[in-house]
Structures are given as C-alpha cells and as structure tokens.
Amino acid sequence: MHPLKKNRPLRRIVLASAVTASGLVMLLALKPHTTPEVAAAPQVVSSPAPSGSASGKAVAGTKTVTGETVQTRWGPVQVKITVTNGKITDVTAVQSPSDNPRDQEINSYALPQLKSEALAAQSAKIDTVSGATYTSDGYRQSLQSALDSAGL
C-alpha cells in the first residue's frame, strides 16, 4: 500500500480485529468437541510415547491397553493398563507432566495414589488427589479411554 493513500486507521483497526476474532473462532470450531474415541485416534498427536491408539497385546488372557493422551494444563497424561482375565492388574503412567521440579514433585505422590485407587475401584471412578487436580483429571480420562477400548 502506498504510504500516501488515504490512511484510515479506524478502518484498519476494525478490519484487523474482525479478521483475528473470526479466525480464532473458526480455528476453535474446527476441532472436534469431545475427546475422540480411541478408534478415531490415529490422526492425533505424535507424542514421544505411542500415541492414543489402542495397542493391545494379548498374552494368554493378559493384555495391555494404552489409553488416550489427555492434554492437561501442565502437560500430557497417558496411562497404560494391564488386564488379566477381565481385571485390572496394573496401571502405569506412560506420560505425565514432568517439565519442572514442581510437576515431578506432584507426580511422586499423586501417581502412586491414583494407581492404588484405580486398582481398588477397578474403574475410572477414582477420587482426585488433592494438589494434583489436573493430573488426576487427565489420569481419569486416559484410564477411562483405556478401559473403553479394552472392553471393560
């Protein structure tokens, strides 16, 4: 634009705001609105760990199923369950927020607690660990998706 063309700042401001706002709304609207079912997962995030697709290995009545990667405010959470004869026998956190010392500190007490609750409840209906709201939330959601794809 030639610097001497009539310079209308108000028009520029309105245009820029409108384009930005509508761009944002469009981007947000284009994303699916529910945590995708595991079947739809393959198009998802490539994280360092195996991403949210259900990987099942059946070894004589035992299988391991990895749940969906759930984004939490502090980072991704992903759990892997081991199912033997229809019962959850082990839960491991494959991914958990660990970027900084605070996250690691929270994990050190939250993850064991969540695991024992999950084993006790044999479902994803577990209580939030106090001080680890987001990790608990993510853990629950990932656990539920693992259970869903394991057929429990």
Add this chain to the structure above:
Amino acid sequence: MTTTLAGGRAARRQTMRRIRPRRSPATLLLLAVWAGAVGVLWLWWHNTPSIADQNGKILNAGRITGLLAGYLMALVVLQMARVPALERRVGSDRVARWHAMSGRYTLCLVFAHVFLIMWGYALQAGKTLSDIVQQTIDSVNQLPDMGKAAIGTGLFLLIGLSSIGAVRRRIPYDTWYHVHLLTYGAVFLTFWHQITTGNDFALTPLAKTVWYGLYGTVTALVVWYRILTPIRLNLRHRMYVEAVIEETPGIVSVLIGGRKLHRMGAEAGQFFRWRFLAPGMRFSSHPYSLSAAPRPNMLRITVKAIGDHSTRLRELRPGMKVWAEGPYGAMTSQRRTRGKVLLVAGGVGITPMRALFETLPGAAGDITLLYRANTTQDLALWDELAKIADERGARLMYAVNSPDGERPDISADSLRRKLPDIDNHDVFMCGPPGFAQSVYEALRGAGVPARRIHHESFEM
C-alpha cells in the same frame, strides 16, 4: 564554499547505466511472515486433538493468541534492528510504519492472551470469570518463569500506553524514546515463560528449537546492526563538525568532516541518524538527510529549526564530535524507472532533493525540480540549485505564497501545464505530510501511476 558544493560533476560521472529499477522486497517479506504465522497456527493445531467444552475453547484461544503474540513479537523487534536490507530496500520510513502497526497489534494479542489464559485456567479449576484476578496471582506464583513474564507484561502495558497518540504528543520525545527502549527488557522477560509453560512447547520439542532459533537470530541481528555496526562505522570514519552555516534565518547547514566518508556507501536521497556529542545533545539521535552528494571528506546536512534539537544545532562548534548511524533510506536513484524525473520539495524537504538534483543521471531537460516554500526568503539553498540547474540544463521551478498569503496552485491541471509529459516522469517527493498528501493527489490526477511516485515520510 559554494563552488565545491554546487559542482559535483565527479559524483555524476557514475556510468549512466541502463535504468533498471530494483523491486522492493516488501511483498516477499510479507509472504514469509504469513507463512510463519501459518506454521505457528499449525503447531497449535497439531498439538490439540480436541477441545472438550466451552472452557477448553477459552483456554485454547488463549494459547493461540499467545503463540501468535510470541511469534510476532520477535518480528516487531526485528523490524527495528536496522537491518540494511529493510532500511535501504524497503525504506526506513515504511519499516517504521510497519513496526508501529504490528507493534500495536502484537500488544493487543498479548493482553488478549493474558486475559483468555487466566480465564481458561480459572474455568478449569471450576471457578468463574470473577475469580480471574486471584487465578492470575496464583498462576504467577506457581508456574515457571511467570514472575518474569508478569513484570514483562507490566512493561508492555507501560510502553503501549506511552505510544497512544494522545499520550505520546504530550510527553517529550526523549522520554517516550527511553520508555520505548524498555521493549527489549520486556521481550527478554516474557520469552522464558513461553518455552517453559507453553503447552505446545512441552509437546513438541522441535518448536522449542525453532523458538530459540527465531529469538536468537533476532537478538544477533539487533546486536550486530544496532550496536556493533555503528561502533565500527564511527571508529573507522571519526566524524566531526567542520562548519555551521546559516543558510536563511531558521535554516542551518552543518558540514561534517571525517575520514574516507565515501566508503560508507551513502547515496543522494539517504539520511543518517545523527548524534552530536555536545552538551544537551548527547542523548538524542535524530535523522537528517544529506543535502549534497557525499564527498570523500565531507557530508552536509541542512536542518530547519523546528524542535528542541534542531534549534540547538546552531550552537555546534567546529571540532565537536559526531556519532552517526547509517546510511538509511530507500529514496535513491535506484528507485527510478524512467528517463525523466520530477523532484518535488516542500519546505525543508528540499534537503534530499537538493542531493538528488545534483547527482541523478540525466541529460538536459530530463530533470525538473519544483520547490514549494512559504516565501522566497524560505527558499533555502536557492543559489546552489540555480547553479546546478544551469550546469545540467535542468528545470528549476518554485511555488511560494502570494504576498497576501494565498497558496500557490499545485493541482493536476497546473502540473500538466508545467510538464505536459508528467505522466511519463518518475516523481520523488519530500515534504510535510499535508503537503505530500495534496501533491500526491494532484500527481495521481495528472496521470502519474502510484508506483512511480517515490516518497519518504516519517509521520506515524
């Protein structure tokens, strides 16, 4: 003195090479910027498989605005790094305008980001918008590097407020300038939280590398072109005031001496940012155009005493040291596309035009200069211009107010009458904004295409 200045045949002896206009890289640069923005948005897209609910929408809107703000902020700083490719090929004035526009937009994104993210966090924790202040305090205390980011954002707020037109007009230029320099600090402080707290950087290590690369490059360019290059330039050329001449009441020429000044590569039409190491002038730097072709041992600037700084120039004494940065500016003969050129100067805009008038290659009758001033007394450097016109066979015209104050008629019709083939001219213009605007319209009305009107103005 006049003989050495008004001649300049040596300067004009540059080969009249085939006139090949250099295209400004502006379009290419804008495309690259947009491509980068798309890449940044893709980063968010790639890391977000789904958005759970309304709360998630707000949080993600906060993330998107944050990513864009982080990206654009690096570019905002880059524009002011005085990179020669930008200053000389796009044009200092144009880059400064881009910087002002993109700076304002980026700050708006920053504030939108802060608001949306804090709201999003509050919602995630089951609270509401009214808890946003408490949420902000909590986040600043708990999250990594957020203390720094909070201070940086406070600085941005200060900088943004000081740059609002109404505020800026009321504070002295130097105050505004020094507040503005705090931008470097603000960018430094807010950079770290992007890497350590940004969700998308946690998920995609490559993004961290790219971000370090982007900011690292901008830092390197700033250090190189704003700090090291001027130091080298001034150590090598050691400029000083050679003489101060009063051309007309209120208009002063300063002759600058030094070593091997021609090696700076300055061209007619360009300017330097000058800092005179004299009491009271040491801490401010002002752009003034060269008013004559650069010579191996002398540069000249001609300045009208309008503000604080320009009035003080009269107090300069020979021998006082000068610190200069440049050359900057894209209004040079390289922008020319045609054999015929019209130079239009309004008031003190005569300075770069005087230099171009002396050096633009052209045969007799090719170059015309139109000089607009209030009265004939204000036609500074007139004798030199007349001499050059005489020697080159160039046309020299002036337009002043009539004795009863009536303004001269510079309209499409009068221009066409004076120069029947004006639509086949390149036009170089320099003058106050109102003048430039009306002349631009007159030229367009007379049939000169916009791409052949070359103009430099520092109004923002």
